Amino acid sequence: FPDCLDVSDEGFCEYHTFQRACTDQEFRCSNGQCIDQSQVCFMDKDSRRLGCIDNSHLVNCSDHQCPSEDMYKCPKSYCINNSRVCDGFPDCRQSLEDEDSCEFKCGENDVCTCRDGTMNCEDQGLTDIPKINVKQHTTKLLLKDNRIRLRAERMKAEDLYHVTYLDLTNNSLVEIPAGCFNTTVTLTSLSLSYNKLWYLDNGTFPVPIGLKQLHLTGNMIQYIEPGTFENLNDLTALDLSNQELSVVYKNMFKGLKSITVLNLAGNHIN
Structure with missing residues (x-):
């Protein structure tokens, strides 16, 4: 995610060059970045920091099962923490279902x-x-x-x-x-x-x-x-x-x- 106005903070990062191979416990994002497998199909406030910068870890999640009862499965999409359901802010971006019937x-x-x-x-x-x-x-x-x-x-x-x-x-x-x-x-x-x-x-x-x-x-x-x-x-x-x-x-x-x-x-x- 570019923070500098000239995008210089993202110009020479390893995820651009594909130099590092992701480990078995990691997931390769579409942009080449490696993230922890626990972040795949999980969207939280730390997603920008721990997930894929291009959000590719949040796609193809239709069949993904949430690993914890403390999580909520957005319809045919990623998981969010239960604490984010009915919090006044839509986190299930495709359906907005987490804010329905609250x-x-x-x-x-x-x-x-x-x-x-x-x-x-x-x-x-x-x-x-x-x-x-x-x-x-x-x-x-x-x-x-x-x-x-x-x-x-x-x-x-x-x-x-x-x-x-x-x-x-x-x-x-x-x-x-x-x-x-x-x-x-x-x-x-x-x-x-x-x-x-x-x-x-x-x-x-x-x-x-x-x-x-x-x-x-x-x-x-x-x-x-x-x-x-x-x-x-x-x-x-x-x-x-x-x-x-x-x-x-x-x-x-x-x-x-x-x-x-x-x-x-x-x-x-x-």
Whole structure:
């Protein structure tokens, strides 16, 4: 690699004259330079110093196997250290794959991490559902271990329209305000487990939505108003384990036409 402006530092080097034969532990570069075999098909920050100046040690690497689990194989190309994956700089120069599908900071004040349609905001001390950038196509929202208070106005916001999976586990919720789930028509899985809910009324799900899984385990539910689940015709799994239920009332499970799993373990039903 020429460092002098007149290229004089590269004019009389041995790799130009082919005078020295490479050893069995060395690889001959296209320009005649000899490098250690360990540098073949390996690209790192020291490649300019330890590899071929003309980068010929990084070609014809399609079938090369990375010698260590600490390395990442660029598609049909050379290996890089795992530490260079998702570091904000593309090292797989042909495919840029080392920077694809990487986690990145997102949400208000960058307290969440996003990756492949999942927004993870667990255990961040949040009191409200963070706003989602609609361009990120978020479908899975993880809000476990916060102090979020559900608000119908927030749940109706456009940025939540495409969320299909919502985890509100352990948020100390004591109630579900009326109208919270009026517009969540794409929601298929909802976890409200390990909160402090003690009742469910028939205003919880007042309109038909496509919910398929509802997890409520570990609350303190004592009463479920008949008709609460009447609009959940697509629900296949309902987990009501570990509550304070003692009586199953008539029409308590009315509307559950598709249910295949109903868990009532850990209650006090006579």
